[in-house]
Amino acid sequence: MRIRKYDHHYSRREFLGKVAQGAGSAGVLMSSWSAFAQTGQVNKAYPDELMSIEGYTKGKIKTGDEINASNVDLVKDLLEPIRYEQIKKNGRKLKVVKTTTDVMRLSPWEYIEATLKNAGKAKFDGQSNVVNASDGQPWIGGNPFPDAKSGIELLAAQTLSWGRHDASFYAVKINDVAVDGETRFRYAGGWAELNTVARVSMDPKPYWPEHKDKLRFQTVFFTGPQQFRGTSFMNVWDYDQRKFPALYGYVADFRRIRQFPADQRFEPLLPGTTLYLSDAWAAGDPLLTWGNFKIVSRGPFLAGLSGSWNSAHDNWEHKTHGGPKGTTFWDSTVELVPEAILVEASPTGYPRAPISKKQVWFDARNQVVVGMVTYDRRDQPYRSFDGAYSLYDDNGKTFMDGQHPYWSWCHVTCSDIQTGRVTRLEQVRVIEGHASGANDPKMYDKYLTQTALMRLGAG
Amino acid sequence: MSVRVKRWFGATAIVIAAATAGTAGAQELSRTDRKLFGGDLSFNGQFRIEAAFSTSGRMSAANQFGLGSNNRRIPRSAGNPVGACDPFSSNACEYGDTGLLFAPWTTTIDQGVNPSTILNDLLNVNIPLSPVFPPTRGVEQLSPTGTSDVFRRYIPTRDQDVNYHLLRFEFQPTINWPNGWSFISRIRAVYNPNDYGYQSFSYNRYKDINGGFETGKTLRQYDGKPDQLGYEVDGEQRPLLFEYSNNDFMVDLPAFFVQWTNGNLTARLGNQSVAWGQLLFFRIMDTANGLDLRRHLFLDRAIEEFADERMSAPGLRITWQASDNIVLDAFGQQFIPTIVPNSNTTYNIVDSRFILHDNYYKNDNNKDINYGFRLKGEFGNYNAQLMYTSRLNQLGAIRWRKSGINKPLPSSNTLGFAFNQACPALILAHNAQYGTNLATDNGCGPLLGETAFEVAPGGLNVAEEWFDRASYTKLDALEGLARVIDEFPAATTLLARPVGKNSVAAYNELNAFFIASEGLHGHVERSYFREDVFGVGGGFVTEGEPGSLFDQIIINVEATYTPDRKNTSVDLRQRYDERDEVQAGLVMEKYHRFSTSLPATYMVFQYLWQKEQSLEGLLLDGYGSENYSPGGQYKLTKGVPTNDDPKITPGVNGGAHYVVLAALLPGPQYIFEYSIAALIDVQGGMLVQPGVQWKPRGNVTINAFYNYLDSDVWGNNPNKSFVSFIDFADEFCLRFGYQF
Secondary structure, eight states: OOOTTSOHHHHHHHHHHHHHHTOOOSOSSSOHHHHHHHHSBOGGGSOGGGTOHHHHTTTSSOTTOEEOTTTGGGGGGGSOHHHHHHHHHSOOOEEEOOOOOBGGGSSOHHHHHHHHHTTTOEEEOTTSOEEETTTOOBOOSSOSOTTOOSHHHHHHHHHHOSSSSSEEEEEEEEEEEOTTSOEEEEEEEEEEEEESSSOSSSSSOSOOGGGTTEEEEEEEEEEESGGGTTOEEEEEEESSTTSOOEEEEEETTTTEEEEEOTTOOSSOSSTTOOOOGGGGGGOOSOGGGSEEEEEEEEEEEEEBOSSOOOTTSTTOOOOEEOTTTTOSEEOEEEEEEEEEEEEEEEOTTOTTOSEEEEEEEEETTTOOEEEEEEEETTSOEEEEEEEEEEESEETTEEOEETTEEOEEEEEEEEEETTTOOEEEEEEESEETTEEOEEOOTTHHHHHSSHHHHHHHTOO | OOHHHHHHHHHHHHHHHHHHHHHHHTSOTTOOOOEETTEEEEEEEEEEEEEEEESSOOOOTTSGGGOTTBTOEEEEEOBOOBTBOOTTOGGGOSOGGGTOSOOTTSSBOOTTOOHHHHHHHHHTOOOOOOOOOOOOTTEESOOTTSSEEEEEBSSOOOOOSEEEEEEEEEEEEEEEOTTSEEEEEEEEEEEOOTTTTOOOOOGGGGTTSTTOOGGGGTOGGGSSSOOSSOOOBTTBSOOOTTEEEOSSEEEEEEEEEEEEEETTEEEEEEEEOOOOOSOSSSOSSOOSOOBBOTTTTTOSOGGGTTTTTBOOEEEEEEEEEOSSSEEEEEEEEEOOOOBOOOTTSTTOOSOTTEEEEEOTTTTTGGGOEEEEEEEEEEETTEEEEEEEEEEEOTTOEEEEOOOOOOOOOOTTSHHHHHHHHHHHHHHHHHHHHHOOOOOSSSTTHHHHHHTTEEEEEEEEOSHHHHHHHHHHTTOOHHHHHHHHHHTOHHHHHTTOOOOTTOHHHHHHHHHHHHHHHTSEEEEEEEEOOEEEEEEEEEEEEOOOSTTSTTTTEEEEEEEEEEEEEEEOOTTOOSSOEEEEEEEEEEEEEEEEOSSSSSOOEEEEEEEEEESSBOTTSOBGGGTTOOEEOGGGOOOOSTTOOEESSOOOOOOOTTOEEEEEEEEEEEOGGGSEEEEEEEEEETTTEEEEEEEEEEEEETTEEEEEEEEEEESOTTSOOGGGSGGGGTTTOOEEEEEEEEEO
16 A cells, blocks of 8 residues: 555656656666565555556556557557557557566566676676676676666667577567558568577576677578578677677578678668668667667556467467558557656667667666667657567466576567558567577577578578 | 489479478468478478560571571682692691692682582592582572572571560478478479560471481470470480470479588588679689579579579588688589570570580589588688689580581582582592491481581571681681591591681682582580689678778678689680689679668679680680671671681680679668669670569569670670670560569
8 A cells, every 4th residue: 555645646756857867766666676676576666556557547447458549548658659649540459467566577587587696796898888897707697787777778788688588589470561451571580699698597607708709699580481581691799889790691592691791780671671680679789889878758658568478379479450451460468567768879870870769668677678669860750669578478378498487579560650561570489490489509500600591591 | 323213213302392392382371380291391482474575686696597697698609629639648638828839728619610520630530520400598699510609598587576484483392300300492393485476496497408407306406496495415305303394394493402400510412502602693612503594594683693593413512610700511412514595595605507415414424523612711800711622614615526417418509419429439538548437328428427517407508607606606717617627537538628827718618518518517515524623712891980981891802723624625626725714803892871761772893804714614715706708798797897817716815804883772671672783894795784673562573674785885896705695685674473
């Protein structure tokens, strides 16, 4: 039971005050990090109206309800503008589930443990790279800034570990839906990422000694349609975030691997989409090739953090709704996030990047990215990204990641605000034998070498 | 492997792939749990319609309908062999400019002299005088004794509207097993829908002339209409294990292999292609596989390089990721030659009057193995590579060969009649001198079968053609004539003589035999030889002001050294030319954003230098020839200087230099892609290809591009450039593809 002085306006005032100060921990009643570190819960950090949709809407929307055109105005402030527009005009719907209070269900178990264990040990070195403060070596695992007070800290943590596993492979399906509801482009493929430092699960940890100078290997490849079958790109990230990753690609027509310029991070990966390498995890580029980091707002937010794993489908594929043909949007669940931090940054290292800035929403409780909007060079909203994470533990079915249920993203909606096109991405169980999962020691040989690219390009 | 076993194996492979495809096709597209043989089955595929519409209307100058001599009235007078020495005494057979008294073929037979008289006097025989014959097909203004006339080639020049059309279906079934094994295949089926738009020459239309074309009875591509898609070699109609093809269709398996992966090691066993090197289009290190040029030559969308041309071969490939930076790649594959377009097909580059015998099968080269390795290291912004290949050069080398066609000269003209009468005596003398056992019952046929020529309609008829075709093919008209005589004793027996550098004598001599034969076809053979290719390469990526033109330029250089490569000699002599070849290339690639609203433009500059050979693999020595015609009167190829004192094979000094400039500018979201590519032969040839690709939706791709070719850009002799082989092919190309 909270005392009444914490009314709806109190939290708003608190958020505005922190933004104005340009600093401050997450949490309204207390630091959410401190609350979590002490109790494993963040409830104590927020008043009731921020911990449930009922509280926020004063009972007008309840857990289990659907947010649609008829009631979206009640939660307009909890949504990015494009999601609001899509719900209001294009038939998009969101199912509301209970706010997750157990933070251990909001990230991989080992990542959270490492975050707790290594709290306070990180700092930026003279080159603005995150290092272990005690020895100046690369970061040792978990979130280096769990009580983040600045935009760069939030984006630095996100850049250091995208999927919060040491290694992840995502079997991915992509559908690009036009304004008329026609799915014009369909792609399938895989995305592999493997950290060489800040490892918390896979041996050797925290570093893979031979690659201590690197941050990660990452590959994206496509299995269909035929024109792109075997096309792949591999990034080798330097730990120094001032440097561009080396970029190699297998070009199916050429039947061989070629080197690509490292700064081409704003090129559409595929025809018909506006997905860039730069968009990955809202932190697809080396941190220090961006700049002007700042927190621009704080406040509650609606995001998909649970209940989005479709265990009912044997390949985890999701259903759709909305738009002219019922194919434009994912069936999604959202929950009230008590505090999201909106961080802005500019692509300072890319003189002719098609975007002028990005705004990224972080769940203040655990710094998970829950949304992003990029702006074009005229500073007009360009693309909006919203997605859903989940613990893969649903209705008695569990997909394990070692000792614990797998935690990962489930689907992403990328909306081109200017054209109305929507690109839907989803993580599926398997594509052509390439199965989603985490921390597989074979992942490096399988996906993250030049030999692997040649193999993936077979045929 | 016997032919029967091989065919069964190939057929089984196609059945397996088709069954895989059928199973896959029966499944719901969106499902991913398809299973076959215990593995995960997946598939992709495409249908595509492809067409190229000629904007020049011209046909290849190598084809019957594209010859510059068609419909031209060109006078001919038979040379006089008198002055020739005793044909059986080699000591006296040297040509007159060596100081000997006799200079055979330097004059023509006088008007009114019956050719039988000359032969009687020369050979000391007693053959009857040749009667008067009416003019044969194409002959006008025939002299009373039949030794001079005006010849008008009876095969017309035709305009062709459609250079190329094809229906294509490709299907890629793949099975992945969880234990590291995969089966990967690609079926390609193409069909040439009839002759719509083509001007298809058929020798069958001329079989009433001198019994038709004997070679057509044994080699498919010379029988009837052009063999659009078949690949036949001497002794075997279908020499490739993973291909079944015929005139108008082909089904093959460019990929059909099992793959095994164990950590950093990958092995592939089966039909597959291997591509090495950083340069695009210029194949310096790309030595493993040849090209299949049957469909659209290399005139497909340039930005796709050799996507449809690169050949596969059965073999084993092992790739080992030795360390994070170093990859070792090794292969051993059956040798398969580069396949050139068949005679009289649109992009044919071998003059159709020359029958190209392919010795791939006869020489058992199908049992030979090409093998090699490449070591490649990537070190951030730098890379290096070393390679070695031991291979049979897929291009092969060509030389004269015996025709083997025992067919007499036509006795429907005075010269042919006279020779046929004299030949029994000549054959007896020939048998005595060379220990042969040629029959004497078929005129000059047995002797002709021992030469490189065949009497047949649609052949070479005027001496100007010989010079023109030699220069077009980058061969030496005079030395080539000499070798086809002095290396084939039967030719000497038939009174032919090398005439050194004397174009006039060559002209007279050729006309004598062309008049007598009423058309000759030459026979050449293509054989393959092992060579060692050593290569080295390196590259780096520049670093400059972010976003500047000089930032992130990817620069690579490559070079190979091939000692003792066997080449086609410019005179097609029996002993192949042999010399060291060096290739060196530079490629600079840059992706640059010119605006914030458009994706980056891809720009590439490439340069290739080859010490001895041109891009298509002929010696540079043979380039740049001029043509002979008395007074320069009859020019058969536009732009080629034709005169009384032509420069024959002046060659190209300093090696061949080629430049590629290309750019690809995508529109937003890559819905449209605009491209332009130019291949420049600094000797004066150019191929320019502007194009656009439109992807209205994911499963539809439409390509439109234009091929502009010019072999005398600087106003020079087109024979200096390799583009002269294809400069007829100005064309608008359209492709409509549906993928799934």
